């Protein structure tokens with residue numbers, strides 16, 4: 001009796017298989033990184049009645065036929081990635097979503113473990129706020145729209161502390177302004193308003209990470225799009241640290257401090273300053289929870305880069321020993337600023353939450369003027385591994401939190417002084433430009449993306465439970481795995497090309513949104529350009545309600 | 548679209564000239580208002596150049612409120628001019644019961660006060676006065692400043708001219724600088740305060756166009772200076788930015804353009820002064836404008852200027868003849884009152900420059 005075992009219809013995905021179409025090439029089994037299917041045999045017995053002079057007699061034959069079978073196992077189960085369908089020459093196999101699955105219950109009962117997975121929230125309990133907002137300030141006769149393809153646009157934003165005009169230390173010499181010789185002002189970079197968010201080289205395969213880095217360099221050097229990439233926690237290869245490409249990288253320091261030994265060791269050899277430093281306090285995909293790097297992914301190379309032994313790695317959610325916001329400013333910002341001789345903007349990333357406004361408020365009062373950016377990460381983001389319960393059930397949506405932060409700065413007359421960057425499901429509907437534009441109008445200086453980059457690279461996962469196995473180290477596309485065989489599936493050049501193409505397309509689309517509102521520069525805080533059909537949302541965000 | 552114009556003359560001139568300048572540009576306005584600011588006054592005001600003049604339109608109650616308040620501060624009225632009005636039911640004009648042009652002696656306690664202290668007093672008094680009058684909608688105070696006279700009225704410009712008898716060449720009211728505008732702005736309610744020119748501490752601006760960064764500008768400016776209030780028009784932002792850059796930060800005038808429409812980063816990169824321009828662009832992003840605009844301005848010392856948006860979507864032309872310079876939004880205006888100038892010398896303000904007219908009427912083009 002198998003009654004107590006996990007059953008096929010408990011699983012989230014059921015393999016639909018047509019044995020008459022199957023030619024048993026075995027490609028599906030070979031390519032399934034989850035070992036969710038196997039070659040099995042089925043006993044087939046045919047019984048025939050043969051009529052003869054005596055009336056009829058019975059004839060039977062019995063065969064064992066090889067077939068493809070689904071594994072029923074709480075570790076090796078189908079994630080619905082559909083790689084089998086992709087490789088099958090005959091279209092004989094496909095995963096079908098099982099709407100009545102109770103896998104989560106079975107898994108917990110069986111293992112005593114929390115369900116973990118990659119990807120972002122899979123519970124779509126309400127529509128996305130950003131989709132309820134439209135760009136509504138369309139230019140008309142008195143304020144002509146622009147031509148997105150003909151006019152020039154200046155799509156740059158600031159990373160770094162922006163000073164009050166009175167403090168920018170200019171003196172008048174012979175009727176000209178000149179920077180004062182005695183004082184210097186905080187570092188500031190003008191960059192593209194879309195950033196590639198922090199995905200660590202441990203969470204991604206080195207090939208994937210390299211592809212992103214190549215795309216970033218290409219976008220900067222060939223396409224003239226000054227996009228920046230955050231390294232994520234865990235450091236980066238020494239070669240890159242010492243290369244001129246470091247200038248496109250924002251080095252992340254998270255609570256685990258993983259990889260910082262290497263970074264510090266490389267500092268005397270750096271040819272270029274990094275684009276910035278991002279101190280990660282929290283993230284929206286697993287707010288208040290540490291990041292996970294499962295031991296499966298912590299392979300030798302990653303252990304070396306991070307300077308850790310083989311183990312599950314948990315970044316504690318907070319920087320331990322930080323006792324208050326003021327102290328964090330003093331301790332971390334000052335030390336990192338000192339380390340980079342006050343030449344590199346140092347920003348902080350927090351999870352969107354009820355207290356993010358208080359934190360931002362506090363930073364706005366930073367007397368040292370050294371907080372170079374506030375990265376606000378909302379729910380619905382996420383790339384690597386997390387407990388499903390955190391992914392699906394905790395966190396704040398980004399929109400109102402960003403807005404609150406922006407408006408608190410406005411009330412103090414300090415908007416833009418600590419640039420706000422927003423993330424959390426940005427581009428979830430596939431339209432990065434639209435989401436970015438709306439968030440910028442609501443007050444963001446820029447946005448950062450993660451999951452979307454994986455999708456540009458060919459990730460087959462989606463936000464409806466497909467794949468989402470980034471935590472397992474068995475990514476079928478070679479994106480979030482450290483298994484060299486799987487990683488090899490990833491065509492680095494193709495991935496880089498896809499990312500470049502997507503960003504170039506987004507660049508055109510951003511202009512397509514700027515053109516009708518008649519702006520040739522970023523409409524940061526231009527909430528009057530937005531409208532919303534939902535009165536509650538409109539009121540909450542202080543934008544125009546239309547119906 | 549508004550029609551705007553400014554006249555700077557070596558001799559004292561009458562506002563009828565501004566009205567005529569506007570008349571030919573009639574096609575562009577909807578007859579919803581006419582307003583002007585006169586600076587460097589002549590005529591009956593010539594003897595009071597160092598004393599503040601209050602320009603106000605109000606009810607009887609408003610009049611009392613204003614006078615009581617100013618007296619309480621110690622201001623003493625030394626001269627009053629009430630324009631003769633010619634009411635006619637046929638005229639399209641929304642009138643106020645009183646139009647007040649009064650010259651005041653500074654309070655005794657300010658006898659030895661510095662220029663700054665006096666300026667501060669005038670600004671504070673005007674702001675308070677505006678507030679007091681606003682409470683029961685008893686009137687509008689347009690300017691309270693030395694050597695400045697302002698009138699704004701709602702209605703058909705031609706009829707406003709007739710009502711105030713501005714078509715004649717009254718010798719009483721004259722000045723060397725007159726800025727004027729026909730039609731109010733379309734975006735917001737037609738209220739008197741919304742009419743250009745806008746005036747603050749000797750700075751005057753008029754704008755034709757659309758400031759698509761109005762929201763950003765407004766939110767930023769609100770916190771920059773106590774007198775940056777009202778925002779009845781998206782064009783008011785130009786005045787405040789000019790005032791902020793020139794008066795508060797004390798930067799040379801040419802940086803006004805760098806604040807309004809900063810160069811793209813790519814161009815800044817190529818310049819020798821890129822460090823300065825980057826700092827300005829970065830820090831002053833909320834004061835940049837991004838829409839079709841053309842602005843005419845006057846500085847406290849009488850310098851007149853013209854500046855355009857970087858997309859060059861609105862024109863201004865600067866025309867000179869003998870003792871007079873005109874800056875206006877449509878060349879037909881200049882053709883009307885300056886027909887015999889050499890139009891080859893007209894300057895169409897470029898999208899990357901400020902055209903400046905000094906008190907000797909020398910015209911300088913300052914490239915951005």
Ligand code: SF4
Nearest residue numbers: 022023025026028088
């Ligand atoms: S890939 Fe298709 S044809 Fe080949 S074994 Fe799998 S199901 Fe059969």
Ligand code: SF4
Nearest residue numbers: 459461467468470475
């Ligand atoms: S990254 Fe890989 S494992 Fe994660 S959802 Fe995409 S395809 Fe699946």
